[in-house]
Amino acid sequence: MNYYAHSSDNPQKSWQPLVEHLTNTAELAGFFASKFNAKEFGFFCGMLHDLGKYSQEFQNKLHGQNLKVDHSTAGAQEAERNCGKLGKLMAYCIAGHHSGIPDYGTIADNGGTLSARLAKKIEEEYSAYKDEIELSFIKDLNALPVKAIGDFHGFTLSFFIRMVYSCLVDADFIDTEQYMSEKVKLRGHNASISELNDMFNNFLSKMGSSQTKINSKRKEILERCLSMAKKPTGLYSLTVPTGGGKTFSSLAFALNHAVQHNLERIVYVIPYTSIIEQNARVFKDALGDDHVLEHHSNYQFDLNHSEHIKTATEKLKLAAENWDIPIVVTTNVQFFESLFANRSSQCRKIHNLSKSVVIFDEAQMLPINFLKPCLLAVCELVKNYGSTAILCTATQPSIQDLLPSDIRPIEMMENSKQLYNDFKKVKVINKGNLEDEVLIDELNSLEQVLCIVNTRKHAKEIFSRLKGNAFHLSTLMCPVHRKETLAKIRKSLKNNESCKAVSTQLIEAGVDVDFPVVYRSMAGIDSIIQSAGRCNREGRLPVGNLFVFQPVSELAKIRGYLERTAKIAEMVLRRYDDPISLEAIDYYFQRLYDIEGEEAVDRKNILDCFEEKRMHLGFDFQTAAEKFRLIESNTYSIVIPYDDTAIELLNTALYSPYPRSLARKLQPYTISVYEYEYKTLMKNAALRVVNNSFIVLDDYKSNYSNNTGLILPKDTYGEGIFV
Known part of the structure; x- marks a missing residue:
């Protein structure tokens, strides 16, 4: 009897033999x-993952x-039966290659836990x-090739399982795709890192910059980074003042x-989707669009181009599935939620983080409630997977106590304190309590001023209450808006306008x-x-002024x-004359960290999922994945029919049999609101549902301002903050 891995519409003789799929x-x-x-x-996981397809029932x-x-x-x-404890580790991968890496559970479970399986x-x-x-x-399956980081033996073992799982599911997807689809031919064929390095050096040599003190210091920082590149792989910190050219x-x-x-490969991790396009554009200008993958919720792959561009875009779309491309620009959310996910579609990319350079831009914005598991994951990549990680920031957080004792970041700059003084372009002035009336009078007295506050309200x-050429920015405005x-703001500043x-x-x-x-x-x-x-960034003034104030207004209340x-x-601010000095x-x-306490850096007890039952090789992957949410999901996404493109996409979605296929294209027109805001908007008939797939703002002219975005009913304007 012939056993097959997959069927198709073609004659049976062209079906893929099961032994071929397992071997591939x-x-x-x-x-x-x-x-x-x-x-x-x-190899072990690949050979055993579809063994159950040898049953007559599956062939039927x-x-x-x-x-x-x-x-x-x-x-x-079979993995556990033939290879004991090592086989049990691999059993997680095999059992979960479709449904996701399971929790350990107990033999009394009826569900899909590993013990029950x-x-x-x-x-x-x-x-x-x-x-x-x-x-x-x-018999070739020998001792594990990883060493525990600090005392976190369970975390190290679970991370190894996760990485092997990633290898398995990516290989499984690719071999199945090779049989099912012509698209597999678009995978790979990337420029080498060496070629990209030559391109980048050529780009830098052509960049013109005026001979200012700031640019001279930026050049020194660049040269120092180039000299540090010869050092061994490991964990590095790059503490460079804002405006120092750290990108x-x-x-x-x-x-x-x-x-x-x-x-x-190089993976560049950025805190917010709101700034990712700016950084990705810098990389694309230097290295070419085809070599840089943007992977975040707002990015859409536009296939409406010439055949050449369409092919290149399709290639990038495939690369987003497993990050098989030299340069990836992504977000904290995408990066870390993938590392702690248990589903195959999210996990298939993470094996490509081995032998990579991972750059964390604005490292101080790593989420504090998940800081310890995040840092341990970074340490795993560095210690056991041949990667280098760089924590880039102007404000290097004090994380030494959160790292395993055998891993310490190496600072790339020789004299961060002197650099800070060299780039000091701003004076911080504490204004204390400030009534809105006084604040607004001061803002209106200035030609060019930025005011940053904590709440949308x-x-x-x-x-x-601002006069003249005024602008507003908040997440009540969709990303396109x-x-x-921002483009209008930059133009006004460039033209020296109010x-x-x-x-x-x-x-x-x-x-x-x-x-x-x-x-x-x-x-x-x-x-x-x-x-x-954002103040005196280019040093055009002897000094810029940053006024810090304590708002008295009830609208500015923040909690937690x-x-x-x-x-x-x-x-x-009370203790230091210069409150943004390194000290x-x-x-x-x-x-x-003292006030928040040790529990704050692992608020959801993610590490317990991998440490409590480690003696039994009991790891709760599914539970950890459910807990690890950098952005809590008690929000609703609302699509704004902001322009003709958005309206056309929504019209297409209305009659499409697969409306969710348009979700990524609609992301730049989407905002998030809290549950209580959503309920009030629904109560006020301000929303409609398109094809059971998208919540859309209705009556755009009444419910959306071209200046400030979504108009929330007055009784919904709570303290919620989106950044």
Whole structure:
């Protein structure tokens, strides 16, 4: 009898033989895993993952019978039966290669936990595999190629399982795709890191810059990064003041370092989608669009172009599935939620983080409630997977105590304190309590000024009372709207025109604007420093002024973590003449971690999922994935029919049999609201549902302002903050 892995509309003789699929998947998974010295483990999983397809029931299913067949448990059981504890680790990968890596559970479970799967009596006979597969390769499965980081033995083992799982599911997807689709021909064929490094050096040589003191210092930072690129792989910190050119310098380090150590890709991780396009554009200008993948929720792959561009775009779309491309620009959310996910579609990319350079831009914005598991994941990549990680920031947080004792970041700059003094272009002035009337009078007295506040409600109120050429930015405006507004702000500043802007903190992280004066509502020192980066950015003035104030208005009330960080910042402002000096920053983060307590850096107890039952190799992957949400999901996405493109997409969605296929294209027109805001909007008949797929703003002219975005009913304007 012939056994097949997949069926198709073609004659049976063209179906893929099962032994061919198992062998192909095993060899490819082994190749992927060989990059972290785990070739045998990848091969092992590949050969066993579809063993259950040797049952007559599964073959009948391929021939059209409506049967539900569990084809993954058999391989998981064979793994444990033939290879004991090491096989049990691999059983997680095999059992979950479709449904996701399971929790450990107990043998009493009825569901899909690993314990239940391993104890399950398999009804279907699958022993026919013995006629085509010899399990003698299992004897090559030796000791694990990873070493525990600090005392986190369970985390190290679970991370290894996750990486091998990634190798398996990516190999499985690719081999199936090779049989099913012509698109597989578009995969790979990338420029080498060495070629990209040459392109980048050529780009830098052509960049013209005036001979100012600032540009001279930027050049020194770049040269220092290039010299550090020769150092071994590891964990590095790059503490460069705002405006010091760390985007170019960190990329220069990464490319040269990757060439030096034969690393395969560079992953640039950014805190917010609101700034990712700006950084990605810099990389694309330097290296070409075809070599840079933007992977975040707002990006859409536009296939409406010439055949050449369409092919290149399709290639990028495929690369987004597994990050098989030299340069990836992504977000904290996409990066870390993939590392802690358990579903195959999210996990298939993470094996490509081995032998990579990972750059964390604005590292101080790593989420504090998940900071410890995030840092441990970064340490795993560095210690066991041949990667280098760089923590880039103007405000290096005090994270030493959160790292394993055997891993310490190496600072790339020789004299960060001197650099800070060289780039000091802003004076911070504490104005204390400030009534809105006084604040607005001061803002209106200035020609060019930026005011950054903590709540959307406060931003809208201040904007409504500004005179002259005024602009508003908040996440009540859809991304396309915000992008247009930023372009107008930059144009006004460039033309030396009057320009008054009020924004929530979304403007802080990496948004390239340069105001002579900035006002900042009291917030954490890291936010205040980011605000300073929007003031006198290019050093055109002897000094720019950053006024920090404590708003008296009820509209500015903040609670929880933001309130606590603001109170610590007040302490810093009282204690230090220069509250954004390196000493002040260190004091701020030390106080923050002391006040928040150790439990704050793993608020959801993610590490317990991998440490509590480690002696039994019991890891709760599904539970960890459900807990690990950097953005809580008690929000609703609303599509704004902002322009003709959005309206056309919504009209297409209305009649499409697959409306969700348009979700990514509609993302730039989407905003998030809290549940209570959503309910009130629905109650007021301000929303409609399109084809059971999208919540859309109705009566655009009444419910959306071309200045401030979504108009929320007055009774919904709560304290919620989106940045």
